[in-house]
Amino acid sequence: MSFENKVAWITGASSGIGEALVYALHEKGAKLILSSRRQNVLQNVKDNCRGDTSNIHILPIDLAEAEALPEKARQALDTFGQIDYLFNNGGISQRSKVTETDMEVTRKVMEINFFGSVALTKTVLPSMIDRQTGHIIVTSSVMGKFGTRLRSSYAASKHALHGYFDSLRQEVHKDNIRVSLVCPGYIKTDVTKNALEGDGSKHNQMGKGQQHGMSPTKFAQKLLPKIEAEKEEIYIGGKEIWGIYLKRLVPTIFNKILRQMEVT
Ligand SMILES: NC(=O)c1ccc[n+]([C@@H]2O[C@H](COP(=O)([O-])OP(=O)(O)OC[C@H]3O[C@@H](n4cnc5c(N)ncnc54)[C@H](OP(=O)(O)O)[C@@H]3O)[C@@H](O)[C@H]2O)c1
Numbered sequence: 103m104s105f106e107n108k109v110a111w112i113t114g115a116s117s118g119i120g121e122a123l124v125y126a127l128h129e130k131g132a133k134l135i136l137s138s139r140r141q142n143v144l145q146n147v148k149d150n151c152r153g154d155t156s157n158i159h160i161l162p163i164d165l166a167e168a169e170a171l172p173e174k175a176r177q178a179l180d181t182f183g184q185i186d187y188l189f190n191n192g193g194i195s196q197r198s199k200v201t202e203t204d205m206e207v208t209r210k211v212m213e214i215n216f217f218g219s220v221a222l223t224k225t226v227l228p229s230m231i232d233r234q235t236g237h238i239i240v241t242s243s244v245m246g247k248f249g250t251r252l253r254s255s256y257a258a259s260k261h262a263l264h265g266y267f268d269s270l271r272q273e274v275h276k277d278n279i280r281v282s283l284v285c286p287g288y289i290k291t292d293v294t295k296n297a298l299e300g301d302g303s304k305h306n307q308m309g310k311g312q313q314h315g316m317s318p319t320k321f322a323q324k325l326l327p328k329i330e331a332e333k334e335e336i337y338i339g340g341k342e343i344w345g346i347y348l349k350r351l352v353p354t355i356f357n358k359i360l361r362q363m364e365v366t
Contacts, residue, residue, distance in 0.1 A: 287339015
Protein backbone atom coordinates (compact mmCIF):
# COMPACT_ATOMS: atom_id res chain seq x y z
CA MET A 103 0.00 0.00 0.00
CA SER A 104 1.27 3.50 -0.72
CA PHE A 105 0.16 6.41 1.45
CA GLU A 106 -1.53 8.60 -1.15
CA ASN A 107 -5.21 9.20 -0.28
CA LYS A 108 -4.95 6.65 2.51
CA VAL A 109 -6.15 7.50 6.02
CA ALA A 110 -3.53 7.45 8.76
CA TRP A 111 -4.31 7.96 12.45
CA ILE A 112 -1.23 9.01 14.40
CA THR A 113 -1.12 9.13 18.19
CA GLY A 114 1.60 11.19 19.84
CA ALA A 115 1.30 13.56 16.88
CA SER A 116 2.06 16.73 18.85
CA SER A 117 5.83 16.29 19.08
CA GLY A 118 8.93 14.30 18.25
CA ILE A 119 8.49 11.17 16.14
CA GLY A 120 4.72 11.55 15.72
CA GLU A 121 5.04 15.16 14.57
CA ALA A 122 7.70 14.19 12.02
CA LEU A 123 5.43 11.39 10.76
CA VAL A 124 2.62 13.92 10.29
CA TYR A 125 4.79 16.09 8.02
CA ALA A 126 6.16 13.12 6.06
CA LEU A 127 2.74 11.50 5.55
CA HIS A 128 1.14 14.82 4.58
CA GLU A 129 3.84 15.26 1.91
CA LYS A 130 2.92 11.79 0.61
CA GLY A 131 -0.75 12.77 0.23
CA ALA A 132 -2.24 10.86 3.15
CA LYS A 133 -5.39 11.96 4.97
CA LEU A 134 -4.47 12.39 8.60
CA ILE A 135 -5.98 12.23 12.07
CA LEU A 136 -3.71 13.76 14.69
CA SER A 137 -4.08 12.72 18.33
CA SER A 138 -2.47 13.50 21.68
CA ARG A 139 -3.56 15.41 24.76
CA ARG A 140 -2.55 18.96 23.77
CA GLN A 141 -5.08 20.20 21.23
CA ASN A 142 -3.37 23.60 20.74
CA VAL A 143 -0.03 21.94 19.94
CA LEU A 144 -1.73 19.57 17.49
CA GLN A 145 -3.21 22.65 15.83
CA ASN A 146 0.32 24.13 15.51
CA VAL A 147 1.50 20.90 13.87
CA LYS A 148 -1.40 21.07 11.44
CA ASP A 149 -0.62 24.73 10.71
CA ASN A 150 3.00 23.79 9.95
CA CYS A 151 1.87 21.46 7.17
CA ARG A 152 2.29 22.90 3.69
CA GLY A 153 -0.44 23.30 1.08
CA ASP A 154 -3.98 22.02 1.47
CA THR A 155 -4.55 20.94 5.07
CA SER A 156 -8.28 20.25 4.75
CA ASN A 157 -7.52 16.52 5.03
CA ILE A 158 -5.88 16.90 8.42
CA HIS A 159 -8.20 16.35 11.36
CA ILE A 160 -7.43 16.85 15.04
CA LEU A 161 -8.77 14.43 17.64
CA PRO A 162 -7.50 15.04 21.19
CA ILE A 163 -7.09 11.91 23.31
CA ASP A 164 -5.54 10.95 26.61
CA LEU A 165 -4.15 7.43 26.35
CA ALA A 166 -4.32 7.15 30.13
CA GLU A 167 -8.12 7.48 30.06
CA ALA A 168 -8.89 3.88 29.18
CA GLU A 169 -12.67 4.14 29.33
CA ALA A 170 -12.85 7.01 26.84
CA LEU A 171 -10.63 5.37 24.20
CA PRO A 172 -13.14 3.12 22.37
CA GLU A 173 -15.40 6.13 21.75
CA LYS A 174 -12.39 8.16 20.56
CA ALA A 175 -11.47 5.37 18.16
CA ARG A 176 -15.04 5.32 16.82
CA GLN A 177 -14.78 9.08 16.25
CA ALA A 178 -11.50 8.55 14.41
CA LEU A 179 -13.16 5.91 12.19
CA ASP A 180 -16.07 8.26 11.44
CA THR A 181 -13.75 11.11 10.44
CA PHE A 182 -12.94 9.75 6.96
CA GLY A 183 -15.05 6.57 7.10
CA GLN A 184 -12.05 4.26 7.45
CA ILE A 185 -8.55 3.95 8.83
CA ASP A 186 -5.86 2.40 6.66
CA TYR A 187 -2.87 3.01 8.92
CA LEU A 188 -3.03 3.19 12.70
CA PHE A 189 0.23 4.54 14.13
CA ASN A 190 0.18 3.67 17.84
CA ASN A 191 3.03 6.03 18.61
CA GLY A 192 2.07 8.11 21.67
CA GLY A 193 3.99 7.14 24.77
CA ILE A 194 5.85 8.11 27.86
CA SER A 195 9.18 7.04 29.34
CA GLN A 196 10.44 6.58 32.90
CA ARG A 197 13.71 7.24 34.74
CA SER A 198 13.89 5.69 38.21
CA LYS A 199 15.17 2.67 40.10
CA VAL A 200 12.67 -0.11 40.79
CA THR A 201 12.97 0.47 44.55
CA GLU A 202 12.15 4.14 44.10
CA THR A 203 9.25 3.78 41.66
CA ASP A 204 5.67 4.06 42.92
CA MET A 205 3.28 1.38 41.66
CA GLU A 206 1.08 4.16 40.25
CA VAL A 207 3.95 5.21 37.98
CA THR A 208 4.42 1.67 36.68
CA ARG A 209 0.65 1.40 36.10
CA LYS A 210 0.53 4.78 34.35
CA VAL A 211 3.36 3.86 31.98
CA MET A 212 1.64 0.55 31.20
CA GLU A 213 -1.71 2.30 30.77
CA ILE A 214 -0.40 4.84 28.25
CA ASN A 215 2.15 2.74 26.35
CA PHE A 216 0.43 -0.65 26.36
CA PHE A 217 -3.28 -0.56 27.24
CA GLY A 218 -3.85 2.68 25.31
CA SER A 219 -2.49 1.16 22.10
CA VAL A 220 -4.44 -2.04 22.71
CA ALA A 221 -7.73 -0.19 23.24
CA LEU A 222 -7.42 1.86 20.05
CA THR A 223 -6.37 -1.18 18.03
CA LYS A 224 -9.26 -3.34 19.27
CA THR A 225 -11.80 -0.72 18.24
CA VAL A 226 -10.29 -0.05 14.81
CA LEU A 227 -9.56 -3.68 13.95
CA PRO A 228 -13.12 -4.95 13.12
CA SER A 229 -13.48 -2.35 10.37
CA MET A 230 -10.08 -3.35 8.95
CA ILE A 231 -11.18 -6.99 8.99
CA ASP A 232 -14.46 -6.06 7.25
CA ARG A 233 -12.52 -4.20 4.57
CA GLN A 234 -9.81 -6.91 4.41
CA THR A 235 -7.08 -4.31 4.52
CA GLY A 236 -5.15 -2.25 7.05
CA HIS A 237 -1.81 -1.74 8.71
CA ILE A 238 -1.15 -1.29 12.42
CA ILE A 239 2.16 0.28 13.35
CA VAL A 240 3.37 0.31 16.94
CA THR A 241 6.24 2.44 18.19
CA SER A 242 8.11 0.22 20.58
CA SER A 243 11.79 0.89 21.38
CA VAL A 244 15.12 -0.89 21.69
CA MET A 245 13.81 -1.12 25.27
CA GLY A 246 11.20 -3.47 23.84
CA LYS A 247 14.03 -5.91 23.11
CA PHE A 248 16.15 -5.58 26.26
CA GLY A 249 16.10 -3.66 29.55
CA THR A 250 18.58 -1.34 31.26
CA ARG A 251 18.78 0.29 34.65
CA LEU A 252 16.26 3.08 35.43
CA ARG A 253 13.76 1.98 32.77
CA SER A 254 12.03 -1.06 34.28
CA SER A 255 8.44 0.09 33.77
CA TYR A 256 9.15 1.58 30.36
CA ALA A 257 10.96 -1.54 29.16
CA ALA A 258 8.13 -3.69 30.52
CA SER A 259 5.52 -1.67 28.64
CA LYS A 260 7.46 -1.94 25.38
CA HIS A 261 8.15 -5.68 25.82
CA ALA A 262 4.41 -6.17 26.40
CA LEU A 263 3.67 -4.54 23.05
CA HIS A 264 5.83 -7.14 21.30
CA GLY A 265 3.97 -10.06 22.87
CA TYR A 266 0.57 -8.62 22.08
CA PHE A 267 1.18 -7.37 18.57
CA ASP A 268 3.25 -10.42 17.51
CA SER A 269 0.20 -12.51 18.42
CA LEU A 270 -2.18 -10.15 16.65
CA ARG A 271 -0.03 -10.31 13.51
CA GLN A 272 -0.53 -14.05 13.37
CA GLU A 273 -4.30 -13.71 13.79
CA VAL A 274 -4.96 -11.10 11.13
CA HIS A 275 -2.47 -11.92 8.38
CA LYS A 276 -5.18 -13.91 6.58
CA ASP A 277 -7.34 -10.77 6.62
CA ASN A 278 -4.62 -8.87 4.73
CA ILE A 279 -3.86 -6.76 7.81
CA ARG A 280 -0.20 -6.07 8.53
CA VAL A 281 1.39 -5.34 11.91
CA SER A 282 4.74 -3.58 12.23
CA LEU A 283 6.64 -3.12 15.48
CA VAL A 284 9.09 -0.23 15.27
CA CYS A 285 12.10 -0.08 17.59
CA PRO A 286 13.75 3.33 17.53
CA GLY A 287 17.16 3.83 19.11
CA TYR A 288 18.08 7.33 20.25
CA ILE A 289 15.92 9.90 18.45
CA LYS A 290 16.32 13.58 19.26
CA THR A 291 12.97 14.33 20.91
CA ASP A 292 11.70 15.41 24.32
CA VAL A 293 10.98 11.82 25.36
CA THR A 294 13.47 11.91 28.25
CA LYS A 295 12.37 15.37 29.41
CA ASN A 296 8.79 14.08 29.50
CA ALA A 297 9.76 10.85 31.28
CA LEU A 298 8.31 10.13 34.72
CA GLU A 299 10.47 9.84 37.82
CA GLY A 300 9.64 7.34 40.55
CA ASP A 301 7.22 9.70 42.31
CA GLY A 302 5.42 10.61 39.08
CA SER A 303 7.11 13.98 38.61
CA LYS A 304 8.59 14.99 35.26
CA HIS A 305 12.27 14.08 34.69
CA ASN A 306 12.83 17.35 32.82
CA GLN A 307 16.32 16.54 31.54
CA MET A 308 17.35 15.87 27.98
CA GLY A 309 18.84 12.36 27.73
CA LYS A 310 22.47 12.22 26.55
CA GLY A 311 21.55 9.61 23.95
CA GLN A 312 18.66 11.69 22.61
CA GLN A 313 20.80 14.85 22.54
CA HIS A 314 23.11 13.22 20.00
CA GLY A 315 20.41 11.06 18.45
CA MET A 316 18.91 10.92 14.98
CA SER A 317 16.53 13.73 14.03
CA PRO A 318 12.84 12.76 14.01
CA THR A 319 12.66 13.96 10.39
CA LYS A 320 15.35 11.50 9.31
CA PHE A 321 13.68 8.81 11.40
CA ALA A 322 10.37 9.33 9.59
CA GLN A 323 12.11 9.30 6.20
CA LYS A 324 13.71 5.97 7.04
CA LEU A 325 10.56 4.49 8.54
CA LEU A 326 7.93 5.10 5.86
CA PRO A 327 9.53 3.01 3.08
CA LYS A 328 9.83 0.14 5.57
CA ILE A 329 6.12 0.45 6.36
CA GLU A 330 5.34 0.44 2.64
CA ALA A 331 7.46 -2.70 2.37
CA GLU A 332 5.36 -4.22 5.20
CA LYS A 333 8.38 -5.00 7.41
CA GLU A 334 7.28 -6.75 10.58
CA GLU A 335 9.98 -5.51 12.96
CA ILE A 336 11.94 -2.37 12.24
CA TYR A 337 15.10 -1.08 13.95
CA ILE A 338 16.16 2.53 13.30
CA GLY A 339 18.86 4.38 15.21
CA GLY A 340 22.62 4.42 15.78
CA LYS A 341 25.02 1.97 17.42
CA GLU A 342 22.51 1.32 20.22
CA ILE A 343 20.65 -0.90 17.74
CA TRP A 344 23.54 -3.40 18.00
CA GLY A 345 22.27 -4.13 21.50
CA ILE A 346 19.28 -5.95 20.00
CA TYR A 347 21.55 -8.38 18.14
CA LEU A 348 24.01 -8.77 21.05
CA LYS A 349 21.15 -9.57 23.42
CA ARG A 350 19.92 -12.21 20.97
CA LEU A 351 23.30 -13.79 20.20
CA VAL A 352 25.40 -13.39 23.37
CA PRO A 353 22.98 -12.45 26.19
CA THR A 354 25.32 -13.09 29.12
CA ILE A 355 28.17 -11.05 27.65
CA PHE A 356 25.72 -8.33 26.66
CA ASN A 357 24.26 -8.13 30.17
CA LYS A 358 27.81 -7.76 31.55
CA ILE A 359 28.53 -4.94 29.11
CA LEU A 360 25.25 -3.23 30.05
CA ARG A 361 26.08 -3.40 33.76
CA GLN A 362 29.35 -1.58 33.12
CA MET A 363 27.83 1.11 30.93
CA GLU A 364 26.85 4.52 32.22
CA VAL A 365 23.06 4.83 32.15
CA THR A 366 21.28 8.17 32.55
N1 LIG B 1 12.93 9.50 21.16
C1 LIG B 1 13.47 8.34 21.41
O1 LIG B 1 14.71 8.24 21.59
C2 LIG B 1 12.61 7.12 21.43
C3 LIG B 1 13.25 5.87 21.44
C4 LIG B 1 12.46 4.73 21.47
C5 LIG B 1 11.08 4.81 21.47
N2 LIG B 1 10.49 6.03 21.46
C6 LIG B 1 9.01 6.05 21.46
O2 LIG B 1 8.56 6.93 20.46
C7 LIG B 1 7.24 7.37 20.77
C8 LIG B 1 7.15 8.86 20.57
O3 LIG B 1 8.00 9.51 21.50
P1 LIG B 1 8.91 10.76 21.14
O4 LIG B 1 10.31 10.33 21.19
O5 LIG B 1 8.39 11.42 19.93
O6 LIG B 1 8.69 11.64 22.46
P2 LIG B 1 7.81 12.95 22.75
O7 LIG B 1 8.32 14.07 21.93
O8 LIG B 1 7.80 13.07 24.22
O9 LIG B 1 6.37 12.57 22.20
C9 LIG B 1 5.47 11.80 22.94
C10 LIG B 1 4.11 11.97 22.33
O10 LIG B 1 3.18 11.15 23.06
C11 LIG B 1 2.08 11.96 23.47
N3 LIG B 1 1.57 11.51 24.75
C12 LIG B 1 2.23 11.37 25.92
N4 LIG B 1 1.40 10.99 26.89
C13 LIG B 1 0.17 10.88 26.32
C14 LIG B 1 -1.11 10.55 26.81
N5 LIG B 1 -1.34 10.26 28.10
N6 LIG B 1 -2.14 10.54 25.95
C15 LIG B 1 -1.96 10.85 24.65
N7 LIG B 1 -0.78 11.18 24.12
C16 LIG B 1 0.28 11.20 24.96
C17 LIG B 1 2.63 13.37 23.57
O11 LIG B 1 1.62 14.35 23.33
P3 LIG B 1 0.85 15.21 24.44
O12 LIG B 1 1.84 15.65 25.46
O13 LIG B 1 0.27 16.32 23.63
O14 LIG B 1 -0.21 14.29 24.99
C18 LIG B 1 3.62 13.39 22.41
O15 LIG B 1 2.96 13.72 21.20
C19 LIG B 1 6.98 6.92 22.22
O16 LIG B 1 6.18 5.76 22.21
C20 LIG B 1 8.38 6.58 22.73
O17 LIG B 1 8.35 5.61 23.75
C21 LIG B 1 11.21 7.17 21.44
